[in-house]
Amino acid sequence: MTENAIEAHGLVKRYGDKRALDGVDLDVARGAVCALLGPNGAGKTTAVRVLTTLTAPDAGTATVAGHDIARDPVSVRRSLGLAAQDATVDGLLTGHENLTMIGELHHLGRKVARERANALLEQFSLTDARDKLARDFSGGMRRRLDLAATLVARPEILFLDEPTTGLDPRARNDLWDVLDQLVAQGSTILLTTQYLEEADRLADDIVVVDHGRVIARGDSRALKRQVGGDQLHVVVADGADLDAVAEIVARIAGVAPTVDAGARSVSAPAEGGVAAIAELAHALTEAQIRVEDLGLSQPTLDDAFLTLTGTPAPVSGDAEPEPQPDDETEIVEQTR
Amino acid sequence: MTSTFMSDTWVIARRGLKHMRRQPEALSDATIQPVMFVLLFAFVFGGAIAVPGGGSYKEFLMGGIFAQTIVFGAFGVAMSLSADRNNGAIDRFHSLPIPRASVLAGHSVANLIRALLPIAFMTATGFVVGWRIHSGFLDVLGAYGLMLGFSFAIIWIGVLLGSLVSTPEAVQGVAFIAIFPITFIASTFVPTSTLPGVLKTIAEWNPTSSLANSLRHLFGNPGGIAPPGSVWPIAHPIAYTLIWAVGIIVVCAPLAVLQYQRSIKS
Numbered sequence: 247m248t249e250n251a252i253e254a255h256g257l258v259k260r261y262g263d264k265r266a267l268d269g270v271d272l273d274v275a276r277g278a279v280c281a282l283l284g285p286n287g288a289g290k291t292t293a294v295r296v297l298t299t300l301t302a303p304d305a306g307t308a309t310v311a312g313h314d315i316a317r318d319p320v321s322v323r324r325s326l327g328l329a330a331q332d333a334t335v336d337g338l339l340t341g342h343e344n345l346t347m348i349g350e351l352h353h354l355g356r357k358v359a360r361e362r363a364n365a366l367l368e369q370f371s372l373t374d375a376r377d378k379l380a381r382d383f384s385g386g387m388r389r390r391l392d393l394a395a396t397l398v399a400r401p402e403i404l405f406l407d408e409p410t411t412g413l414d415p416r417a418r419n420d421l422w423d424v425l426d427q428l429v430a431q432g433s434t435i436l437l438t439t440q441y442l443e444e445a446d447r448l449a450d451d452i453v454v455v456d457h458g459r460v461i462a463r464g465d466s467r468a469l470k471r472q473v474g475g476d477q478l479h480v481v482v483a484d485g486a487d488l489d490a491v492a493e494i495v496a497r498i499a500g501v502a503p504t505v506d507a508g509a510r511s512v513s514a515p516a517e518g519g520v521a522a523i524a525e526l527a528h529a530l531t532e533a534q535i536r537v538e539d540l541g542l543s544q545p546t547l548d549d550a551f552l553t554l555t556g557t558p559a560p561v562s563g564d565a566e567p568e569p570q571p572d573d574e575t576e577i578v579e580q581t582r
Numbered sequence: 583m584t585s586t587f588m589s590d591t592w593v594i595a596r597r598g599l600k601h602m603r604r605q606p607e608a609l610s611d612a613t614i615q616p617v618m619f620v621l622l623f624a625f626v627f628g629g630a631i632a633v634p635g636g637g638s639y640k641e642f643l644m645g646g647i648f649a650q651t652i653v654f655g656a657f658g659v660a661m662s663l664s665a666d667r668n669n670g671a672i673d674r675f676h677s678l679p680i681p682r683a684s685v686l687a688g689h690s691v692a693n694l695i696r697a698l699l700p701i702a703f704m705t706a707t708g709f710v711v712g713w714r715i716h717s718g719f720l721d722v723l724g725a726y727g728l729m730l731g732f733s734f735a736i737i738w739i740g741v742l743l744g745s746l747v748s749t750p751e752a753v754q755g756v757a758f759i760a761i762f763p764i765t766f767i768a769s770t771f772v773p774t775s776t777l778p779g780v781l782k783t784i785a786e787w788n789p790t791s792s793l794a795n796s797l798r799h800l801f802g803n804p805g806g807i808a809p810p811g812s813v814w815p816i817a818h819p820i821a822y823t824l825i826w827a828v829g830i831i832v833v834c835a836p837l838a839v840l841q842y843q844r845s846i847k848s
Contacts, residue, residue: 298677320679328677334670338601350593351678353586379604395674 250309251276251403251434252297257306259292259458266292267303268458274436274451276402279429281449282438289458290438291331294407297436298328311402324352327396331407335391337381341372344380344391345398352399359398366394370424386417393424404428406437410444422447454554462554469554470544478503478516478526481539485510494529498522516542587687590680594688595695598662602696611658612700616651617707623647623771624711634773637804644704644713645797645805646770649790651700652733653765659693659740660753663842668749672846686842690737697733701726716802725800728823732793735830742838745845769794773805774816786813789826795819 252274259267266289274280282290295301297310299319308315311325336344342363349359367373370390375383380391389409396404409425410418425448428435439445445452446466454462454469462469478499482491488505491512495503499522503514516522523542530537602609620643628639666672666689675685715722747753767781768774768790777785785791796819798806808817815822 295673300673300676323677324679326677328674330670330673330677332670334674336597336671337669338604339597343600347593347597348674348678351590351675351680353589353679 249276250274251278252280252308252310252436254293254297254308255306257293257296257308258304259289259296259301260304265458267296267306269306270455270458270460272308272453272460274434276434277432278451279435279437279449280451280453281445282436282453282455283440283442283445284438284455285440288455290455291407292458293455294328294330294405294436294438298326298405299323324399325402326405327399327401327403328405329389329392329396329407329409331411335380335383335388335395338379340377340379341367341375341383341391342377345395348395348398354399362398366397370394384417385413386420389413389417389421390424393421397428403434403436406435408438408440410439410441418444456554467544476516477513477543478522479511479513479539479541479543480526480530480537481509481511483510483536483538487535488512490533491530491535494533495526498526498529510538587681587684590684591687591691594675594685595691598689598692599695601662602658602692608658608661609699611654612651612696613703615654616647616700616704619647619650620644620704620707620711627771631772633804634775634809635804635807638712639804640708640712641714641801641803642773642798642805643771644708645794645801645803646768647704648701648729648797649768649794650765650770651704652697652729652736652793653761653790654757655693655697655733655736656740656743656761657753657757658696659689659737660744660747660757661750662693663689663741663744664747664753665750667744667845676846683839686741686839690734690741693737693740694730694734697730697737701729713803717800721800721802724820725797728793728796728800728820732823732827735827735834738831738834738838742834742841745838745842764788765790769805775809786816789823791815792819792822792826796823 250273252272254270254272257267257270257272258265268289270289270293272280272293282293284290292301296303297308297315299315299322302316310322313321313325315322336347339347342360345363345366346356346359349362350356352359354362364376367376370393372387372390372394375387375391380388383391393406393409396406406425410421413421422444425435425437429448435448437444437448450465452462452464452466452469453460478495480491480495482488485507488507488510492503492505495512495514499514499516501514503512505512520542523540527540530540602612623643624640628643631639633639633642672685676682743753743756747756767777768785768788770790774782774785774791792815795806795808795816798804799819800806808819
């Protein structure tokens with residue numbers, strides 16, 4: 247048994263002459279939550295499909311829960327739960343039937359499968375929908391049912407492929423709460439997302455992928471730091487004070503600040519962190535300048551994303567229709 | 583692993599049967615449609631079609647409609663399989679610790695059971711409109727056995743179709759262009775002897791004809807005895823039908839499994 251729940255080395259997957267995965271290495275520690283972050287077509291879904299044995303890599307090796315994906319796929323499948331990108335619950339089965347079927351196919355026996363189904367429906371606030379056909383579920387309910395289905399056999403590792411894509415903000419928050427619970431219970435989770443705030447909120451480790459390659463990894467603070475350090479940021483009430491403020495900021499930061507007259511703001515990199523902001527506040531008070539906003543800001547993950555991938559971060563928070571997984575490789579080509 | 587094959591297959595087959603129950607539109611293909619065909623042909627066209635050698639057209643008709651419905655059975659499998667390929671269900675099954683063959687086997691079992699439904703419905707409708715069986719118990723058993731056997735063969739055509747074609751809509755298109763004519767250029771509704779030139783030859787060698795004629799023969803219905811001088815398939819309908827059934831299974835089943843595996847690989 248290896249230390250890590252997931253270990254992958256040099257995974258390559260080609261579709262035609264496109265490389266959906268182009269040498270991906272990945273380590274996810276037991277009990278950790280790892281987010282694969284990247285735009286559409288980055289190879290996130292392909293990575294999940296390879297690690298869950300749905301498709302074989304063209305090169306590279308991986309172990310999941312200590313089992314080799316190529317040599318022992320059945321043990322791999324026994325130890326994982328997969329929630330695929332488009333919530334593959336069975337619309338013509340009820341909530342309870344969906345979960346029972348998965349339990350039976352995990353060979354829990356019909357009785358245990360039914361009991362687990364009931365318990366999970368309760369845990370995911372789906373008891374009212376127990377005997378409703380899943381095709382009549384809302385998007386959020388489908389996702390919750392899908393998530394419940396991955397938990398039926400109490401797997402060691404969960405693979406969640408874009409678990410909140412297509413959900414409205416409220417349903418997304420609900421699902422995040424559910425995921426928080428799972429994390430608290432110590433599940434190992436590999437999730438993919440296009441949403442920076444989702445990766446930021448849920449994951450310990452963020453692996454940024456683009457064009458089938460890992461282009462950055464670390465926790466969100468480290469990723470932000472890769473883009474640049476903290477920024478001092480002052481917004482004044484009166485535009486006439488801008489020059490005076492710029493002078494003060496320049497003195498404290500030691501470099502010429504950026505002045506945005508339209509936003510009445512002055513900003514500069516701050517080496518000193520919190521000490522610098524205290525000094526700045528003191529100086530501004532002494533100069534009797536009315537300040538609307540004063541702060542130390544980290545670059546957002548969006549900034550990090552933009553810097554790392556060279557493409558703007560996808561807009562988060564709305565319910566955009568999600569392209570089918572099949573489209574993914576095409577998008578790779580388009581963006582090249 | 584192998585020990586779970588049967589039970590996993592049955593779990594997936596039960597799911598397929600639930601699907602059928604909950605999709606009235608799909609179920610109507612297997613129930614209302616054949617019943618409608620029986621009624622339409624028996625009462626609307628029946629009067630205008632003469633059965634060679636005499637006898638009731640309604641009795642002639644039944645063998646044909648049984649055969650047509652069985653051939654249409656390819657449809658149901660193909661539809662459910664391509665739907666599953668499209669909605670991610672196959673992926674979900676394949677992420678589970680089950681023998682992958684049980685997914686296909688489950689589909690087949692569900693569809694074989696589904697094939698029994700129209701046969702039962704038509705039997706009942708036939709009796710209502712005046713169809714009668716004029717043969718012994720063993721012949722009747724043979725007739726229903728032949729229907730079941732041919733249904734099984736047809737399922738593999740459905741699996742092949744469902745794995746080749748990308749969407750359920752495309753399945754419908756292929757079925758309309760390919761399967762529909764096959765069941766009409768045959769002795770389904772009219773005796774082959776009434777067809778012109780090339781169509782007659784096609785109809786004579788069409789297994790739908792031989793299946794229909796076999797059933798007529800086994801039920802003791804008109805059209806069940808070949809006129810002297812008929813081509814071999816018409817003269818030996820049961821043997822010809824069995825050859826086709828075995829042929830379809832031997833050729834299509836491996837092809838279907840291969841194509842299915844290819845379709846789910848990437």
